[in-house]
Amino acid sequence: MTVRIENETCFFTTENGEEIRLGPDVTIVTDPEKSMSAVDINGQHIYITEAEADALTVAGAVDGRRHLKATDSDSVI
Secondary structure, eight states: OEEEEETTEEEEEOTTSOEEEEOTTOEEEEETTTTEEEEEETTEEEEEOHHHHHHHHHTTOEEOOOOOOOOOTTOOO
């Protein structure tokens, strides 16, 4: 999946070559099961990198991400 941002509009290109266009009203969320950032497009989570998430917030997207804590007892965190 590639993400391109032009003039506060985000373009996602899917694996099959389809381009999806989103305005600046997109919200970035955290998927706690995968520990990844994503955007919701038509009810489907599209996973993005943290760099892409940061670029989207600069372009006007709502940053709904949350920090996750490791709860495993042998975690180094």
